[in-house]
Amino acid sequence: MASAAGHAPTAGEYIIHHLQHLQVGKGFWTFNLDSIFWSLAMGVLGCWFLYSVARRVTSGVPGRMQAAVEFLVEMVDTQAKGIVHNAHSRKLVAPLALTVFVWIFLMNAMDLLPVDLIPWITERMGIPYQRVVPTADLSVTMALSIGVLLLCIYYNLKIKGAGGWLHELLSAPFGAKWYLAPFNLGMQLIEFVAKTVSHGMRLFGNMYAGELIFMLIALMGGAFFTAVGLPLAIGHIIAGSAWAIFHILIITLQAFVFMMLTLVYVGQAHDAH
Amino acid sequence: MEVISFVALAAGLIIGLGAIGACIGIGIMGSKYLESAARQPELMGELQTKMFLLAGLIDAAFIIGTGIALWFATANPFLGQIANLPK
Numbered sequence: 574m575a576s577a578a579g580h581a582p583t584a585g586e587y588i589i590h591h592l593q594h595l596q597v598g599k600g601f602w603t604f605n606l607d608s609i610f611w612s613l614a615m616g617v618l619g620c621w622f623l624y625s626v627a628r629r630v631t632s633g634v635p636g637r638m639q640a641a642v643e644f645l646v647e648m649v650d651t652q653a654k655g656i657v658h659n660a661h662s663r664k665l666v667a668p669l670a671l672t673v674f675v676w677i678f679l680m681n682a683m684d685l686l687p688v689d690l691i692p693w694i695t696e697r698m699g700i701p702y703q704r705v706v707p708t709a710d711l712s713v714t715m716a717l718s719i720g721v722l723l724l725c726i727y728y729n730l731k732i733k734g735a736g737g738w739l740h741e742l743l744s745a746p747f748g749a750k751w752y753l754a755p756f757n758l759g760m761q762l763i764e765f766v767a768k769t770v771s772h773g774m775r776l777f778g779n780m781y782a783g784e785l786i787f788m789l790i791a792l793m794g795g796a797f798f799t800a801v802g803l804p805l806a807i808g809h810i811i812a813g814s815a816w817a818i819f820h821i822l823i824i825t826l827q828a829f830v831f832m833m834l835t836l837v838y839v840g841q842a843h844d845a846h
Numbered sequence: 847m848e849v850i851s852f853v854a855l856a857a858g859l860i861i862g863l864g865a866i867g868a869c870i871g872i873g874i875m876g877s878k879y880l881e882s883a884a885r886q887p888e889l890m891g892e893l894q895t896k897m898f899l900l901a902g903l904i905d906a907a908f909i910i911g912t913g914i915a916l917w918f919a920t921a922n923p924f925l926g927q928i929a930n931l932p933k
Contacts, residue, residue: 590921599889775906782913789916823909842921 584792591688591788593702594710605710615679622676649674652819652833656840662728667722668838673717674832681709681780681824685817688787708827709780711773720771721835722765728842772834779827783820790816847929853918860915868908908917 582590596607626642635643652665683706692703705712729738742761743754794809795801878896883890917923 585921592917592921685899758884774910775903778910778913779906782909782916785913785916789920792858823905826898830899830906833899 589787594704595702607703608707608710608713612680612713616676619675619679653836658838659843666750670832670836671833675829677831678828681828684783689792697762706780706784708776708845709776714777715773721838722769725842727837728839732843768838769775776827776831779823783823786816848926852923853924856878857915857919860911864908864911868904870899
């Protein structure tokens with residue numbers, strides 16, 4: 574992790590270096606190659622894992638893997654049944670929720686790898702910047718939440734029809750009076766924007782803060798070759814373990830929250846006011 | 847120098863005030879959950895799911911604040927702006 578000036582990096586330089594994406598393009602068309610690569614890799618891993626379990630599924634005594642996946646599928650299915658009361662759309666929405674949960678969980682779980690492990694390896698391969706947690710990238714989380722928004726619009730149009738949805742947009746929170754229509758429409762638009770932004774920002778904020786705290790803890794261990802190095806290194810091990818254990822809760826919880834909110838928003842698109 | 851000290855104060859306030867709010871929220875919700883679980887133990891599993899969902903929602907604002915505060919504290923973005931100011 575030598576900086577350009579040749580000296581060992583200061584704390585600020587270390588953090589800034591770690592918060593830099595591997596980017597190509599400029600302006601609006603900037604691609605964060607590391608986020609794209611790791612999110613696709615985690616998607617492929619999740620699909621392969623579920624597929625390999627589903628292929629060896631047995632109706633006899635299930636193995637441990639099968640039991641775990643069955644538990645997961647059943648959990649998502651129960652939640653979907655409780656929130657989306659339309660058996661036909663559940664054929665799409667329940668697998669969607671399972672995908673979202675598994676994918677986001679795996680992407681979040683990249684946080685549990687040592688912060689310097691993969692950047693160190695890629696630096697040896699000549700790649701200067703690498704951020705391995707795709708959900709700590711605002712582009713990825715907002716893309717996910719905008720995907721959910723598009724699905725909500727699709728189901729609004731499909732269930733209520735264009736006329737029905739337009740009527741709801743103009744009459745929903747305050748009542749169907751012609752002079753209230755602009756306020757109703759304004760409220761509805763604000764609601765859609767706020768839902769989408771908070772949906773993506775929540776996941777991003779949690780993962781970004783978690784990643785940053787892992788980096789700060791890594792800085793403690795990085796000060797090993799100084800006068801106060803030994804206590805700091807011991808503190809690194811204790812704080813790192815504690816935060817990693819707590820983070821297992823956070824990554825699962827955030828994946829679960831994202832899945833539940835996806836179901837709730839799609840469920841709202843099915844309810845007529 | 848002034849900028850550094852103000853940003854340090856701001857980071858402390860962001861984390862501290864956020865923590866107060868999130869802790870009070872989680873505390874109220876946890877006590878209500880225990881109360882309702884004591885009254886109707888058969889609803890415990892169902893309520894637990896909802897409690898964790900809400901815990902994730904309440905926590906989020908605080909953790910986003912913490913992330914921003916730590917970002918300010920370690921890689922202060924305002925210092926760069928000062929360097930670019932016309933003298």
